[in-house]
Amino acid sequence: MTHRVLPLALALTLCLAAAAPAADPQFITVGGGVGTFPIMAAKIAEVINKEFPGVRASSIPGGSDLNLKNIQSGASQVGLSISMTSHQGVNGIAHFPQPLDKVRHVMSLYRxxxxxxxxxxxxxxxxxxxxxxxxxxxxxxxxxxxxxxxxxxxxxxxxxxxxxxxxxxxxxxxxxxxxxxxxxxxxxxxxxxxxxxxxxxxxxxxxxxxxxxxxxxxxxxxxxxxxxxxxxxxxxxxxxxxxxxxxxxxxxxMSHLVASRELSEDFVYRLTAAMVKHMPDMRGLFAGASEIRLETALLDNPIAVHPGAKRYYDEKGVK
The missing domain is CATH 3.40.190.10 (Periplasmic binding protein-like II)
Incomplete structure (x- = not known):
């Protein structure tokens, strides 16, 4: 009887472990850039620090090209980019010699x-x-x-x-x-x-x-x-x-938020929800930020959507 219980308990433990959501990352860097990007990146880091206990987020200098490359290399997990540049990076065209296949869309922000x-x-x-x-x-x-x-x-x-x-x-x-x-x-x-x-x-x-x-x-x-x-x-x-x-x-x-595909679906789902929660605060950051709305979160996006963001938008009926 004991020999039967132990394998069963072990199997149950393994199943529960597999079903448990991946732990949140301890650190998140948000790639900014020039113009409005540093302001937006700092706000996103602020949202993460407020809504994700135990996660430390900070914004770093960047720009569309560098932010995409940093996500690919793992130096950043989240960043801002221009939609056209993201398409070029993900497909390895124009000035990107190799496809940046780890980059995923999270949210369209402002044009x-x-x-x-x-x-x-x-x-x-x-x-x-x-x-x-x-x-x-x-x-x-x-x-x-x-x-x-x-x-x-x-x-x-x-x-x-x-x-x-x-x-x-x-x-x-x-x-x-x-x-x-x-x-x-x-x-x-x-x-x-x-x-x-x-x-x-x-x-x-x-x-x-x-x-x-x-x-x-x-x-x-x-x-x-x-x-x-x-x-x-x-x-x-x-x-x-x-x-x-x-x-x-x-x-x-479109200026949009992108993230690494290696961030868990659960984390990006909650990140998307947190961004939507704080949209009223974002709209006064600078001219043009008034365009940040849930209804346009997929507007003019040319790359694959992160599964976590997709799940959130599917639930909200955003297309």
């Missing part, structure tokens, strides 16, 4: 709206006007997000750098940090800004020298979205900027 603008000093009122005479057109530095977003939209509008040159213009690959100054100084006629709506730099330019926002056709938007998974349709409402008397159709990327 970066692409403002395609022309100086009010020019005669440009549409993309078609760019090649009607010699204009100085920002195309961004090769290898940057801004270069891709600008040249893909120009391409979708049927405009190449050679077309700009043939018209007597200059496709200018200056740094994004120089765009505002060069528009103000009259050194650029066409450029692109990325940020929330309203965006401080766009508001500054709307005051002086004045800008016109360029409408993207639906056909052009569809081409950009197809070329760049993670990019979605967006509208800048009329009246957002001085002199803007119509809605502007454009595209946007």
């Amino acid at each position: 970066g709206y692409i403002h395609y603008v022309a100086s009010a000093r020019s005669d440009i009122r549409s993309f078609a006007d760019i090649t009607k005479r010699g204009y100085r057109v920002y195309v961004g530095k090769v290898g940057t997000l801004h270069h891709v977003l600008m040249t893909e939209m120009l391409k979708a509008q049927g405009i190449t750098p050679d077309d700009i040159r043939k018209a007597g213009g200059i496709p200018n690959p200056v740094a994004y940090s120089d765009v505002v100054r060069m528009l103000q100084d009259g050194q650029l006629d066409v450029a692109m800004l990325t940020g929330p709506v309203p965006y401080g730099m766009a508001m500054e330019l709307a005051q002086s020298p004045g800008i016109r926002l360029l409408n993207a056709s639906e056909e052009a938007r569809a081409k950009v979205i197809q070329a760049l998974p993670g990019i979605g349709r967006a509208t800048i409402p009329k009246g957002t900027y001085k002199g803007q008397d119509e809605d502007i159709q454009t595209v946007a990327y």
Whole structure:
């Protein structure tokens, strides 16, 4: 009888151990970056520290590329990224030599709206006007997000750098940090800004020298979205900027929270719930954070969703 009880007790113990949820990690690092990312990363670390007793979370410097690579290597468990960059990283394309197969989506947060603008000093009122005479057109530095977003939209509008040159213009690959100054100084006629709506730099330019926002056709938007998974349709409402008397159709990327697939389903489920609980606090962090909502938690996401987040969204009916 004793010989029968011991194996049975051992089997029961093993079953209970297998059924027990994985222990929470002791430490979590949240990859931030520049712009709004450090603010958001610090808030996520604060939420984890408040809602997960025994877990110590801290935000660290980063950026989309570095955050994705850190999750792949195990240096970070959670981070912020831009949707388009996450797609490139997970699939090992563009500047990612190997697929980052440990990265999973947790939550779409807020969008970066692409403002395609022309100086009010020019005669440009549409993309078609760019090649009607010699204009100085920002195309961004090769290898940057801004270069891709600008040249893909120009391409979708049927405009190449050679077309700009043939018209007597200059496709200018200056740094994004120089765009505002060069528009103000009259050194650029066409450029692109990325940020929330309203965006401080766009508001500054709307005051002086004045800008016109360029409408993207639906056909052009569809081409950009197809070329760049993670990019979605967006509208800048009329009246957002001085002199803007119509809605502007454009595209946007999504800033989203990503995590390692090695974090347990239970942990990420509770992390997702904690993020939703604290959404009211997040919406006042910076311009654009008001977009953080449960209903858009999967918006414009181009990569696999972490099972823990998926379980939460399935329960809430979020699609």
